[in-house]
Amino acid sequence: MLSPKAEQLIEEYLNLPFSEVPGVRCPYYINTRAKQRAQLRVLIGKGLPQEIIEEAKIISIQYHHGIFDCEGKCLLNKIPNYDSVNPPAKCIKKFLVDNNLGIDCSGFVSHVLREHFKETRKIDIVNKFFFVPIKNSVRYFISWLRPIENMSVKHYASDKNTKKIESINDITPGDLMIMLETGPQKNRNHIILITDNDNQVIKYAHARAWSMEGQYDHGVARGEIRIIKPGEPLLNQEWVEFGTINENNETYQEAKNAKVFEIRRIKF
Amino acid sequence: MMSFLPFSPNLLQQALLYAILAAIGAFILAPVLVRFLLKFKITRSAEYDFTLKGGERLFKVGTPIMGGLLVIIVVTTITLLFNWERSYTYVPIGVMGISAFLGAADDLLNIFGKKRRNRTLPMTLTLIRVHKKWYVRLWYILTLPWVIFQRSTAVLGSHPGKGVLVHEKLLLQFLAGAITAWWIYFKLGNQWHTLWIPFDGFVSLSWWIIPLVIFLVMFTANAVNIADGLDGLAGGSLLITFAGLTAISWIEGRAAFTLLNATVMGALIAYTYFNVKPARFQMGDVGTLGLGALLAINVMAINKTILLPILGFIFYIEALSVILQVFCRRFLGRRLFKMSPLHHHFEFKGWSEEKIVMRFWLVHFFFILIAIWLAMN
Numbered sequence: 001m002l003s004p005k006a007e008q009l010i011e012e013y014l015n016l017p018f019s020e021v022p023g024v025r026c027p028y029y030i031n032t033r034a035k036q037r038a039q040l041r042v043l044i045g046k047g048l049p050q051e052i053i054e055e056a057k058i059i060s061i062q063y064h065h066g067i068f069d070c071e072g073k074c075l076l077n078k079i080p081n082y083d084s085v086n087p088p089a090k091c092i093k094k095f096l097v098d099n100n101l102g103i104d105c106s107g108f109v110s111h112v113l114r115e116h117f118k119e120t121r122k123i124d125i126v127n128k129f130f131f132v133p134i135k136n137s138v139r140y141f142i143s144w145l146r147p148i149e150n151m152s153v154k155h156y157a158s159d160k161n162t163k164k165i166e167s168i169n170d171i172t173p174g175d176l177m178i179m180l181e182t183g184p185q186k187n188r189n190h191i192i193l194i195t196d197n198d199n200q201v202i203k204y205a206h207a208r209a210w211s212m213e214g215q216y217d218h219g220v221a222r223g224e225i226r227i228i229k230p231g232e233p234l235l236n237q238e239w240v241e242f243g244t245i246n247e248n249n250e251t252y253q254e255a256k257n258a259k260v261f262e263i264r265r266i267k268f
Numbered sequence: 269m270m271s272f273l274p275f276s277p278n279l280l281q282q283a284l285l286y287a288i289l290a291a292i293g294a295f296i297l298a299p300v301l302v303r304f305l306l307k308f309k310i311t312r313s314a315e316y317d318f319t320l321k322g323g324e325r326l327f328k329v330g331t332p333i334m335g336g337l338l339v340i341i342v343v344t345t346i347t348l349l350f351n352w353e354r355s356y357t358y359v360p361i362g363v364m365g366i367s368a369f370l371g372a373a374d375d376l377l378n379i380f381g382k383k384r385r386n387r388t389l390p391m392t393l394t395l396i397r398v399h400k401k402w403y404v405r406l407w408y409i410l411t412l413p414w415v416i417f418q419r420s421t422a423v424l425g426s427h428p429g430k431g432v433l434v435h436e437k438l439l440l441q442f443l444a445g446a447i448t449a450w451w452i453y454f455k456l457g458n459q460w461h462t463l464w465i466p467f468d469g470f471v472s473l474s475w476w477i478i479p480l481v482i483f484l485v486m487f488t489a490n491a492v493n494i495a496d497g498l499d500g501l502a503g504g505s506l507l508i509t510f511a512g513l514t515a516i517s518w519i520e521g522r523a524a525f526t527l528l529n530a531t532v533m534g535a536l537i538a539y540t541y542f543n544v545k546p547a548r549f550q551m552g553d554v555g556t557l558g559l560g561a562l563l564a565i566n567v568m569a570i571n572k573t574i575l576l577p578i579l580g581f582i583f584y585i586e587a588l589s590v591i592l593q594v595f596c597r598r599f600l601g602r603r604l605f606k607m608s609p610l611h612h613h614f615e616f617k618g619w620s621e622e623k624i625v626m627r628f629w630l631v632h633f634f635f636i637l638i639a640i641w642l643a644m645n
Contacts, residue, residue, distance in 0.1 A: 041601035051602070058606060058616065146601045 002173045002195050003119035006112050010195065010205050012049040013108060013220040018056075021074045023089040025219040026052060028209040029102030045104035046149045048111055052101050056092070059099050067095055094216050108207040108220060109176065109193045110151040113266065116174055126151070128268040130160040153178060153189035162264035168227065168234055171197045175265045177204065177234070179258035190254055194263075201226055202234075210250040223251055234263070274521040282523075283514055283530035286346065290534030294342045298542050302549055305332030310379060312550065328499075331547055334375050335539065336555010340368045342535040343562075347528060356524035359451040360565045363444045367489055368558030370432065370440045375552045378431040386433070389419045441489060441557075445482030448565050452481055456569070464571050466642040484573065485564045488580055491587035492560030493553060494609050499545035500625045501611060505582045505632045506559055507536040512579060512636035513566055516643045522570050529566055532559070545621055572643055581635035582628050586610050 001007065013026040031044040042051040060067040066075055076088035096102060103111075110125075117125045131143035131150050143150040156162055157178045165175060177192040196203040202225040209218035223241030225234060238245060239252035246252050255261050272279040305311065312331045347361050387395075392415045396408045421434040432440075452460050453475070461477055462470040473480065496502035510533040517526040539555075542548040560583070567576045577584045586609040593608035605613035614624045 038598045039601070040597055040603065044601075046601070054603070054606070061616065062607070145599050149601055 002112070003116045005119050006116035007195070009049070009112050009115050010220070010222075013103060013207070014222070016049050016053060018053055018074065018092060021076070021088045021092055023087075024092045024096070025221075026207070027093060027097045027102035027216070027219045028104065028207050029097075029100055030104040034100060041107075041146065041149050043100055044149065045100075045102055046107035046110075047101070047103065052096070052103070056096060056099070056101055059101075060095070067092065090216075093219075097216050103207045103220065105191045105207045106151055106153050106156065107148060108205075109156070109191050110148050112193055112205070113174065114148075117266070120174075123268065125266065125268070129155065130158065131155065153180070153191045156191055156264065157189075157260070157262070161267060163267055165263040165265055168202070168237075168263070169199065169231075171202055171263055172265070173197065175263055177255065178262050178264055179254055179260070181259035182254045182257050184257075186257075186259060190258075192251070195222070199227065199230075202237075206251070208251065208254075212250065223249075235261070272521045272523050272526075274519055276518070276521060279521065279523055279526055280518055283518060283526045286351070286527045287514075287530040287534035287537075290342050290346055290531045291537045292534075293346065294338050294535040294538030295541070297342060298338055298538055298548070301335065301338050302332055302542070305334060305549060310334050310375070313379065327546065328550075332549040333379075333552035334372065334554050335543060335547075335549030336368070336371070336551040336553075336558065338542075338549075339532065339535040339539050339555055340364065340558050342538075343528075343531050346531045351524060351527045351531070353524045355455070356569070357528055359448065359455075360528065360562055360569065363448050363485070363565055364558045364562040366440065366444045366447070367561035368554050370437060370444075371493075371553030371555065371557035374432040374437070374557075375554055381430050383430055384433065386418065386422070387415060389415060438486070441486040441561075442482060444489070444561055445485035448485050448561075448568070449478040449481040452568060453478055460568075460571060462571075463573055465574060466645045480573070481568060484568065484576060485561050487587065488564035488576065488583065489557045489560035491580060491583035492563065493556040494590055495583045495586040495611070496551050496556045497609060498611050498615075498621050498625050499547040499550070500540060500543050501582075501628055502551050502556055503536060503540040503543040504625065504629045506563070507533060507540050508629065508633050508636050509563060509579050510536060512640055513563070513570075515640055516572060516575075517566075517570050519640075519644060520570055520572075525566055525570050532562065545625070575639045575642060578635050578639040578642070582632040589613070 002010075015022060016024040016026055018024055026049060029045040034044075036044050040055070041047055042055045047055065057068045061069070069075055074088060074092070076091055114125055117123050126147035129147065129151060131147075132139045134140050156176055157180055162176065162178075165171060171194055173194055173196050175194045177194065179190040179192075182188060182190060190206070190208065192204045192206040194202060194204050203222065204224065205220065205222045207220045221241060223239065226238040226240060228238050229236050235252075235256055239249045239255075241249050241251050244250075310332055312328055312333050344361055344365065347357055351357055392408055392412060396405055396412070399405045399408065418433070418435045421438055461474055462472045463477070464470055492502060492506065495505060510529050514526055514529040514533055517529050539551070543550065563580060564576060567573060567579055572579075589605060589610040590608045592604050596602055596604040606616035607613055611624050611628065615621070
């Protein structure tokens, strides 16, 4: 298992702690299309749950969306018979997606791992992480100022930060499944955080947007890999997520289509 | 110039008379101004005003702006008629006029102007490469530094597109600052080349006083502008500041400035009366930029420059909150305040408008007391 605080953080992403409105799953958002620069980290898919909630409230009040009042209370609950038409959680999720509030895969992994290592090893991984050589001074300085925003999948795939795990028997909570050059156009990377392994089931969590979930239903999710063929690679096992198995499971498809698919462990 | 000794009862008597005269004039003029602003629809609209919170502040839509004209007109008229000293009052009034003119242009363009198109830097670079006429390409090359300046200042603007653009504002404010610096350095005498330090005498700044004056005039004018976000906040705080400044000028025995500050104070009494919630009008850039510049000049002209951040405490804190927020947002990717300037942060925390304004007034008043005490040392 991951540390209690890391597990709690995953739970907060799965169920954003909006007061009075349970069941809002943090959506997936990646900044590659909008390419916002020098922006708040919460607006580029790198925010903590609390920051996402704060920003949602601020945007709602600032632009008169009428979802929250100035004390942060949800106004949707006050509309009579509102639940039957559109549950507040669904409306808030749509609002988050429409306003580019969410988390991307590396942002999610970075925040959770940071909590995990802080609690278990008393270290802050951002201080140990290798971003760029110091001779690239501008980039180095930017990474020092905004570490979480600069921890990309490629950085996690680098031998300077992680080492490869060869056997699935060695997988432990906190390890990472890294997929490079995946997707239909082989142009995206993905990272998944392993949360538990009892040698029969490997549990994981990640932030992702499956095409079958449409425009608004994506977000942070949990899944598991059932070890049905011990000793064989992960791709030969049974991947289960949201009731879908292997070929119907888009996470499995991503792993299968990736040019590089590796299990890696943080070095420090 | 009339000369008075420090703590002169005669000067105080005159100052109070000017304040009363200005207050009466402003009270008479205010309803006329409100009618004028309403008639020409110089009112607040929600289109570019992101601070108008749904429900709670929507009633502010339609409130006349440019109410600051009241103070500008009254102060200018009374000073021209009764306190016109070429050595002392013409530059403060002139610089206030330039800043107020800039603010008025901004206010009017924000209401009646069209959205202004700006050539971006990448667009300019592309045109330099691809435009078919060589002389147009040359023109773009020659004006490239201007475009870079224009674009680099755009990040400072809150709602770029309409009104006076940031780079234009900065240039005009620089002009106002430069005039003040010229006046202080070349006209007021050697005594003003030094910086008064409480308890410690003077520090010679020589020509360094010039950039300092320019910076302070620009910064203070913008700081007052930033604080003008809640009903009564800028007006009430300016009233307290100019009351304190009147006291300090009187203590110092600087007659022209005592009378000028008292006049502003009197006009601000009437302005604030009409500006407290629910406001009959709002100050607008015409008032904030004009009075902000005047505040900076009047403090520097009585050689109490070091007290400016204390005399304008709330304005400086508000401006600082914006600077810190932008810094944290751009460099650290996080918000320091829920929203800047600081008064919006408290609004988001659930404080009522009245509570914020009154607490800010009280804090400001406390710092004015400190400034007066320091000025006497």
